[in-house]
Amino acid sequence: MASRAPNESSAEDKIIHEYDGIGECDHQLPNWWVWTFIATVAFAIGYFFYYSQLRSGELPLEAYKREVAEHAAARAEQIRAHGVMDRDALEGLSKDPKSVAKGGELFQQTCSPCHAANGGGGIGPNLTDRYWIHGGAPNDIYQTITDGVPAKGMAAWGGQLGAEAIQNVTAFVLTLRNTNVPDGKPPQGELSNETEYK
Ligand code: HEC
Structure with missing residues (x-):
């Protein structure tokens, strides 16, 4: 940068406004400043249209939800490959939106006549x-879903629907627990202290 002798003054150094003994000149803004300003404005316009107007950009929350779902799907695949349907495996499937959605469809077709569409019974x-x-x-x-309770009118669904369908519908039923739909049938059986309740 070219330095200027202390006493050398130019038209730009003319004080145009003074307050409390502080003089204000009208210097030209440095180029780096102007270009940074233009760049931020251009970025802001791009950002606005990308995220809020065109809706083509994935918002951070959407990206997060997609990643969680992808993770759950990968885990669901692992669980099925492993083949052992213990408590953890089933809880894992109940966190996979795809398994739950498939189970939900099946529930509407097959189970809702007796358990109501919302699971209220x-x-x-x-x-x-x-x-x-x-x-x-x-x-x-x-x-219970696999073996049914034939004496009470609940069929053994395992043989009819196959393992994967039973896994999905179980995953769906697990998401119903403790949601207490308003028009539900009064409780039957024992209070269960499952820690995994939402
Ligand atoms: C024809 C009517 C009917 C259909 C269809 C039916 N259920 Fe049932 N379900 C029952 C009855 C009745 C019981 C109660 C059995 C008892 O009293 O022991 C029951 C019990 C259950 C239970 C155990 C509830 C508890 O309190 O322990 C589950 C879980 C269940 N059903 C899930 C399903 C699923 C999932 C489907 C669809 C694949 C299904 N049911 C289809 C009639 C039905």
């Missing part, structure tokens, strides 16, 4: 409370 018990006749642990629920 009818001919069959309410699946949205914390009371279970045959146990509220994930593996208990899986077992």
Whole structure:
């Protein structure tokens, strides 16, 4: 930068405004400043359209949700490959939106006539409370759905639907627990102290 002798003055050094003994000149803004300013404005316009107007950009929350779902899906695949449907495996499937969605569809088609579309119960018990006749642990629920309770009108679904469908519908039923839909059937069975309740 060219330095100037202390006493040398130019037209730019003319004081145009003074207050409290402080003089204000009208220097030209440095180029780096002007270009930084223009760049921030251009960035802001781009940012605005990318995220809020065109909706083409994925917001951080959406990106986070997608990553969580991807992770859950990968874990669900692992669980199925492993083949052992214990409590953790089933809880894992119940966190995978895809498995839950498939299970939900099946539930609407096959189970809702007796358990209601929202799981609140009818001919069959309410699946949205914390009371279970045959146990509220994930593996208990899986077992009940697989083997049924033929004497009471609940079919053994395992043979009819196949393992993967039972896994999905169990995952869905696990998401119903303790959601306590308003028009649900009164509780039946024992209070279950599953720690995994939401
Ligand atoms: C024809 C009616 C009917 C259909 C269809 C039906 N259920 Fe049931 N379900 C029952 C009855 C009745 C019981 C209660 C059995 C008892 O009293 O021991 C029951 C019990 C259950 C239980 C155990 C509840 C508890 O309190 O322990 C679960 C879980 C369950 N059903 C899930 C399902 C799923 C999932 C489906 C669909 C694949 C399904 N049910 C389809 C009638 C039905």
